[in-house]
Amino acid sequence: MKKYIKVVLVLTSICAVAAVLLALVNSVTAPIISLHEEEAAMKALEEVSCGMEIGDRTDMTESETVNHYYKLHIAGGVTGGYILDLSGKGYGGALALVACYDPNGKLLAAKIVSENETPGVGKKATLSGYMDKFIGKGTQFPIPTAKRMLTDEEAIAVSGATMTFTGVSKALAAGSELVKSLGGK
């Protein structure tokens, strides 16, 4: 009995000391990490803002795909578009995107900000040029959400990474629909 009590006490003490150490280090590093993440998010917003001024943020609680959006202003305070923070589901789990639309729901620019896709396969979605197949679509032509809506060349490019393509395209299409529902407000 004494032996078992010693085992429990030693393991508990080691775990307690480890938890205190980790809490101390976390208290120092967490604010710095959060600052880096905010800076990276701001940089991503500026990259897709198409030179327009980024306005106020509106949080979306009822949507699973759109987390929040920012209004974009052009000269004279007119709404020139929206930047949406989107969530999708790829092969490696959650995908986070930022996408810029005009007030009619046409996609102007998009960027993946975080993912966990397979290197050399799904990770290709982070390369420049991947979003070209979606840009300019959303009004006259719908945003392609299936491989049959792509040209042969584009379909070959996403082959082997269908789940990543579906995750990205469905998030972008949902974003376009939301922008249309806003009606430029």
Added chain:
Amino acid sequence: MSAHIKELTKGIFRENPTFIIMLGMCPTLAVTTQVINALSMGAGVLFVLFFSNVMISLLKNVIPDCVRIPCYVVIIASFVTVVEMIFHAFVPSVYNALGVYLPLIVVNCIILGRAEAFANKNSVLDSALDAIGMGTGFTLALTLIALIREASGNGTVTLLGIGDWNGVINIPIFSKWPVKVMSLAAGALLLMGYLKAFFIWKSSVSVKKEVKP
């Protein structure tokens, strides 16, 4: 004194964890695509190895034998999490580049191997020296592999960027005609084989010299 020096230097060549004992092969092959990744992984392993060896040596008489492995894993995992948080906060580019291999230091054979084979049987000083030697040997091995792979396969040597300098040094001939296979997994295995052969040859020469009267 000479025994302490022996403990410190054995990990660098005679018992090098990568080339002689052949431990920690997964991170060795995976992160040696750039010199900065190799140096960072080496620094992370050195930090974890040093503190876990010291802690395990200190607690060797307290930890019951039947739960020693769970205790070692808790100690090692705590130091790995500390390294992860520090890298995430202060060198985010390296943190992103190392990816899953950073938390996987927990299951690095070198660390658990040294805890089980050395730290739980020896004094704190010897365990600390063993950790410094083994960690340095691992870092040097990773850096050597990364240097050859990156220079020949990509024509560059990437170090930590400071200020306006991005940390990339171009290698004249290879930047124009890189040996692409060296930056791929096959190149890593080929190079590892050649370096292992070199180390076996070098060790056998040293043994022959010692045997001769």
